[in-house]
Amino acid sequence: MPTTPALSVLDLVPVRSDQSSGDAVAASLSLARVADEHGYRRYWLAEHHNMPAVAATNPPVLAAMVAAATERIRVGSGGVMLPNHAPLVVAEQFALLEAAFPGRVDLGIGRAPGTDPVTSWALRSGAGGVDADAVDRFPDHVDAVLAMMSPDGAALRLATGDHVLRATPRATSAPTIWLLGSSDYSARLAASRGLPYVFAHHFSGRGTAEALALYRSQYRASAEHPEPRTLLTVNAVVAPTDEEAQRLVLPNLRSMVALRTGQPLTPAQLVEDVEATPLAPAHQGLADEMLRRWVVGTPARAAEEVRALAAEHAVDEVMVSPVAGAFTGTPANRSPAREETLRLLADALT
Incomplete structure (x- = not known):
């Protein structure tokens, strides 16, 4: 039997049609407490912009x-899209988090930009x-970023001498830096820098094995990470029955189809609203293809699939993105089905 991997969480802070942004944040904080209580290893927050x-x-x-x-x-980022930000700002933010x-x-x-081209321009160039x-x-x-978060800081060579930049004045520890990607670019870079690496399996689903093999084969040991280190990400919906899980996955599945086919993006619909508007037949194949890469079903089935994925890709940690939707009447500041996904999966893997 495959070994049992550790579990972690990736959260995009989804916004449903019945939620405000504040409701969505409150629901994610409740989800994080569930992850903490059930032994999840880490909780990462994504970066996306101008997405309803x-x-x-x-x-x-x-x-x-x-x-x-x-x-x-x-806790951490999954991830910060570094080209959107000045490196010193990112270093300061996460050095301060580590200090606290x-x-x-x-x-x-x-x-990646984490957004559309116009918003990307506004982030990177729009206002200086x-x-x-x-x-x-x-x-x-x-x-x-690596240098500025170290105790010695990063030295800028000026005509008047070196000017040292430090992310925080008296660092006693530093965050663990991971490189994320959905192509072999970041795999090569992480390997060359001796950094942990994560391939976006939950988003791409293709090329995972090739990217991880490249990373491992080209890895150059660093003082902090003598061995290559990686984990697997996957979308998940776990419910007491297969039927309920298949219903709860519909809102996110519909949103992903809209994203991949260039349709207008909207807040995630409630389950009953999705069921009332069937998917266009031309898009059914795309939906089926995506769904095959997700973990959707009962706790026993989900646990089996998570173990199999971890064994297939030789990882000891699986980061789940709980993408379960909500039924009509769900409290706006909670995501009970996402919380249940975490509880049921953790219990099934215990």
Whole structure:
């Protein structure tokens, strides 16, 4: 039998049609407490912008709220899209989180925009923002973040001498930095820097084995990470019955189909509203293909699939994105089906 992996959580702070942004944040804080109580290893917040169905626009702010609302779980970003930000700002934010919650902070870094091209321009260049060539300079910016969070800081060579930049004045520990990606670019970069790496299996679902094999084969040991380190991400909906799980997955599945087919994005519908508007036959194949890569079903079935995924990709940790929707009448400030996904899966893997 495959070994049992540790569990973690990826949260996009989804916004339903019956929720405000404040409701969605409150629901995520409740979800984080469930993860903390049930032994999940880490809780990461994504970065997306100008998306009606997602409130995770600011990972460090959300991570601070989650860390304050929990006791032991590691918190962090999954991830900060570094080209959207000045490296010093990111380093300062996460160094401060680490100072406040020592030993509990992860900084996951990605290269994608996390948004549409217009919003990306507004983030990176619209008001004197970060450099337009930030994507091309991604490796240098990763190195800068690493250096500025170290006790020695990063030295800028000026005509008048070195000017040292430190993310925080008296660091006694630093966040763990992970590189995230959905192609082999970040796999190669993480391997060359001796950093942990995560492939976005939950989003792409293709190329996972190839990216992880590349990362492991090219890995150069670092002082902090003598061995390659990775985990697997997967979308999950777990419910007492297969029928209920298949209903609860519908809102997120419909949103993902809309995203992939260029349809207008809206807050996630309630289950009954999705059921009242059947999916266009032309999009059924896409929906079926995505669903095959997700973990959806009863606790026993979900636990079996999670173990199999971990064994297939040789990882000891699986990060689930709980994508269960909600029925009509659900309290706006809670996501009971997402909480139940975490509880049932943790109990089934115990």
